[in-house]
Amino acid sequence: MTKALNQDASCKVEIKTPIHDFLVNYHKQSAIRCHMPGHKGREVPHDITEIAGAVSIIAESERTAAKLFNAKKTLYSCSGSTLAIQAMLALVKTASQGSRIAAYRGVHRSFVSACALLDFDVDWFYNEDELISTINADTAAVFMNSIDYYGKLYDIKKTAQICKASNNIPLLVDNAHGAYLTLLGKHPITLGAAMTADSAHKTLPALTGAAYLQINDERFTHNAEAAIALFGTSSPSYLILESLDLCNKHLAEGNTQAFELVAELKQSLTDAGFSLRESDPLRITINAREYGYSGADFAEELRKNNLECEYADENCTVLLFSTITDKAQTNAAEAALKRIKPKKPLEIINYPILKLQKATSIREAVFARKCAVLETKKAIGKVCAEICAPCPPCVPLVMPGEIINTEAVELLKSFGVDRIKITEVEKK
Numbered sequence: 001m002t003k004a005l006n007q008d009a010s011c012k013v014e015i016k017t018p019i020h021d022f023l024v025n026y027h028k029q030s031a032i033r034c035h036m037p038g039h040k041g042r043e044v045p046h047d048i049t050e051i052a053g054a055v056s057i058i059a060e061s062e063r064t065a066a067k068l069f070n071a072k073k074t075l076y077s078c079s080g081s082t083l084a085i086q087a088m089l090a091l092v093k094t095a096s097q098g099s100r101i102a103a104y105r106g107v108h109r110s111f112v113s114a115c116a117l118l119d120f121d122v123d124w125f126y127n128e129d130e131l132i133s134t135i136n137a138d139t140a141a142v143f144m145n146s147i148d149y150y151g152k153l154y155d156i157k158k159t160a161q162i163c164k165a166s167n168n169i170p171l172l173v174d175n176a177h178g179a180y181l182t183l184l185g186k187h188p189i190t191l192g193a194a195m196t197a198d199s200a201h202k203t204l205p206a207l208t209g210a211a212y213l214q215i216n217d218e219r220f221t222h223n224a225e226a227a228i229a230l231f232g233t234s235s236p237s238y239l240i241l242e243s244l245d246l247c248n249k250h251l252a253e254g255n256t257q258a259f260e261l262v263a264e265l266k267q268s269l270t271d272a273g274f275s276l277r278e279s280d281p282l283r284i285t286i287n288a289r290e291y292g293y294s295g296a297d298f299a300e301e302l303r304k305n306n307l308e309c310e311y312a313d314e315n316c317t318v319l320l321f322s323t324i325t326d327k328a329q330t331n332a333a334e335a336a337l338k339r340i341k342p343k344k345p346l347e348i349i350n351y352p353i354l355k356l357q358k359a360t361s362i363r364e365a366v367f368a369r370k371c372a373v374l375e376t377k378k379a380i381g382k383v384c385a386e387i388c389a390p391c392p393p394c395v396p397l398v399m400p401g402e403i404i405n406t407e408a409v410e411l412l413k414s415f416g417v418d419r420i421k422i423t424e425v426e427k428k
Helices: 019-031 056-068 079-095 109-118 127-135 156-165 179-184 226-231 236-254 258-271 295-304 327-338 364-367 406-414
Strands: 073-077 098-105 121-123 140-146 170-176 195-199 213-216 283-287 315-321 372-373 419-423
Touching: 019 056, 019 109, 056 258, 073 079, 073 226, 073 236, 079 140, 079 170, 079 195, 109 121, 109 364, 121 364, 121 406, 140 156, 140 419, 156 170, 156 327, 195 226, 213 226, 226 258, 258 283, 258 327, 258 419, 283 295, 315 327, 364 406
Parallel strands: 098 121, 098 140, 140 170, 170 195
Antiparallel strands: 073 213, 195 213, 283 315, 372 419
């Protein structure tokens, strides 16, 4: 299996952790803390503000991360992949004459909100084969997922080749679920993406909110810090930064045991009669209805066995592991799963793929002044004025500016959306 940085497993990689080291040393000094935060380090001594010496170490750590991800530039985010996505689009806004983004419909809501803030309109494609016909003369960038919530891996290499052949349009990738792919030599940056948003906290040993903005296109390296600052807080969490700093050391060690353990667990479950969706190396997606349960009911059975899943819907139950998953955890998960007895299979629920008529731009709908909140069943024919995205997986069912039809209402109701914000714009 591919090792981090393509190095032999026996090779020791020395990685500095300047943020972690600074915080440890500062705590040892027992300095009188006449600075923020107000708790003065009594309960959480590594939670500091940007005191003398604490700023330059961030850039030093980021440079180490860039080498590990084979990126021209890496910036840390303390606001998850949301901030990285906002920054990516801001960088495109300042570097391109185009005003439209060609985007995969299964995007996270953070992309849609960023488009509203930056006044990008979107041309949606519903599968990778539609991309070429979606790109037009006003396309500023292509936006694509790398891994979705069920663990589906998208063909980033092929998409990058299409973008390059289409006047070198930058490919932006939401790789929130795939930061670990650098350990396997399959990270989107390696495969040709111009920029990616990676959530470290999903699959790496990092705190919630820890993420990366990865840049591998010279067009976007110079103003990257300003783009992050445009949307990010001026009070970054040094606890989150420290966890990213320590992730560098973890990645450099190149340990791929977790991938092997999850693969073994998948095979064992398949042999035991479980139906699994094809998924990425750190996720197990169970077709629960084929085992006789809804995904939510199967998740409840797992809770009875002291296992909490990542996500469940009517059809599937998703288990998410990480790069520090060990044999004890996969053994415990296997035991919990195998204690659930199969029942008569249930019919799969097929959710419709909505292709709704657009009345106005995303920005115009989100910031419309004439709005109302209606019962969903009364919204047929109205224009959606919000991002309707049940969380998880935070993928919008209806986009702002789209006209709600009967099919959309039924889908919204099936996800528990009983009320929806609409606007009174003129339909185009």
